[in-house]
Amino acid sequence: xxxxxxxxxxxxxxxxxxxxxxxxxxxxxxxxxxxxxxxxxxxxxxxxxxxxxxxxxxxxxxxxxxxxxxxxxxxxxxxxxxxxxxxxxxxxxxxxxxxxxxxxxxxxxxxxxxxxxxxxxxxxxxxxxxxxxxxxxxxxxxxxxxxxxxxxxxxxxxxxxxxxxxxxxxxxxxxxxxxxxxxxxxxxxxxxxxxxxxxxxxxxxxxxxxxxxxxxxxxxxxxxxxxxxxxxxxxxxxxxxxxxxxxxxxxxxxxxxxxxxxxxxxxxxxxxxxxxxxxxxxxxxxxxxxxxxxxxxxxxxxxxxxxxxxxxxxxxxxxxxxxxxxxxxxxxxxxxxxxxxxxxxxxxxxxxxxxxxxxxxxxxxxxxxxxxxxxxxxxxxxxxxxxxxxxxxxxxxxxxxxxxxxxx
Numbered sequence: 001x002x003x004x005x006x007x008x009x010x011x012x013x014x015x016x017x018x019x020x021x022x023x024x025x026x027x028x029x030x031x032x033x034x035x036x037x038x039x040x041x042x043x044x045x046x047x048x049x050x051x052x053x054x055x056x057x058x059x060x061x062x063x064x065x066x067x068x069x070x071x072x073x074x075x076x077x078x079x080x081x082x083x084x085x086x087x088x089x090x091x092x093x094x095x096x097x098x099x100x101x102x103x104x105x106x107x108x109x110x111x112x113x114x115x116x117x118x119x120x121x122x123x124x125x126x127x128x129x130x131x132x133x134x135x136x137x138x139x140x141x142x143x144x145x146x147x148x149x150x151x152x153x154x155x156x157x158x159x160x161x162x163x164x165x166x167x168x169x170x171x172x173x174x175x176x177x178x179x180x181x182x183x184x185x186x187x188x189x190x191x192x193x194x195x196x197x198x199x200x201x202x203x204x205x206x207x208x209x210x211x212x213x214x215x216x217x218x219x220x221x222x223x224x225x226x227x228x229x230x231x232x233x234x235x236x237x238x239x240x241x242x243x244x245x246x247x248x249x250x251x252x253x254x255x256x257x258x259x260x261x262x263x264x265x266x267x268x269x270x271x272x273x274x275x276x277x278x279x280x281x282x283x284x285x286x287x288x289x290x291x292x293x294x295x296x297x298x299x300x301x302x303x304x305x306x307x308x309x310x311x312x313x314x315x316x317x318x319x320x321x322x323x324x325x326x327x328x329x330x331x332x333x334x335x336x337x338x339x340x341x342x343x344x345x346x347x348x349x350x351x352x353x354x355x356x357x358x359x360x361x362x363x364x365x366x367x368x369x370x371x372x373x374x375x376x377x378x379x380x381x382x383x384x385x386x387x388x389x390x391x392x393x394x395x396x397x398x399x400x401x402x403x404x405x406x407x408x
Contacts, residue, residue, distance in 0.1 A: 012060040019044050020071045029077035038112040047111045051095050055103050082350040086117040088240040089233045097221040097229045118159030120150040128378050131174045137166035146212040156192050156205040159185045165226050170403040178226030182218045199364045200342035238314040241373045256324040257287040263331050290316050308386035315379040318369035325363040
């Protein structure tokens with residue numbers, strides 16, 4: 001490393017340390033509400049340190065965010081509420097593509113949790129082929145009128161705002177006729193309906209939009225640039241899912257693998273077979289390899305949004321979680337088949353692997369990990385084409401107008 005680079009890094013670290021010191025000298029997280037303290041954190045540039053000054057950041061290397069999280073956790077600050085997960089998607093998108101007015105309007109209340117977000121991307125006829133979406137937005141003076149349907153919208157029943165991608169020019173090829181908006185989920189014409197899952201919960205939703213009026217000031221990015229804006233959201237989603245989105249890097253043996261190791265310790269000696277032990281150890285090694293890989297990727301990440309390499313973490317995360325919880329149910333034997341409550345319920349918080357609610361709930365919940373945030377099949381396509389440089393699959397509809405593309 002050159003002397004200049006080292007000086008710059010030291011200068012940035014000093015800048016972050018000084019901002020943390022100033023924040024904690026003026027604000028005690030143990031005596032303030034969650035929203036109040038996070039508002040102060042934003043104002044000191046410690047929400048997303050790599051964002052611009054005035055937008056919750058300091059314009060420094062994103063790896064320094066870990067220093068913030070550790071210091072604030074040690075000072076007694078509450079961890080981010082799981083239901084705020086979509087902040088990790090919306091904030092970088094708005095910071096990268098939004099107007100100054102959008103940044104001023106949305107970033108601070110998003111970070112404090114006063115306004116929660118959800119994602120309105122997939123449609124009944126455009127899941128894996130996201131660019132094939134049909135939800136239509138028609139310009140009407142200073143506003144847009146939107147009609148369509150979105151599906152698999154996690155926590156949309158709690159959302160104040162939604163990340164919405166629409167079709168604004170059906171005569172353009174499908175990737176070039178899309179536009180991205182922030183939509184007020186309380187707007188007239190927005191109807192959120194539950195989708196009951198195998199767990200019994202309705203964490204997912206389908207959202208119907210009927211003549212919903214969205215002011216042009218809520219447009220994120222240029223008209224017709226929705227595909228590029230959406231990629232920022234998707235890459236950050238895969239980063240958040242694959243690398244974890246809590247406060248700081250996870251400890252060794254934490255997460256779903258901790259369930260297996262505890263079950264092993266608590267099981268009678270007669271149940272501790274060499275086959276089960278080997279299975280647990282293989283899963284432990286995979287879990288540790290993923291944890292360390294994610295830490296290394298975070299340290300190597302430069303200022304800006306993550307790239308396609310995070311599809312590796314997302315794919316590995318999904319498959320590992322499913323294997324971990326399957327092994328846990330197997331260890332339960334026949335007891336794993338009974339005494340699960342399938343009562344319909346609307347969760348008030350987000351659960352990714354579901355393990356905090358028990359082995360059986362976790363086993364059922366992680367079935368979604370290989371679908372949400374991009375299916376595992378799509379992740380393999382991205383890895384093959386964008387990371388390994390392999391030839392892409394034939395796409396005969398890529399350059400023809402969207403309206404001429406056959407649809408079932």
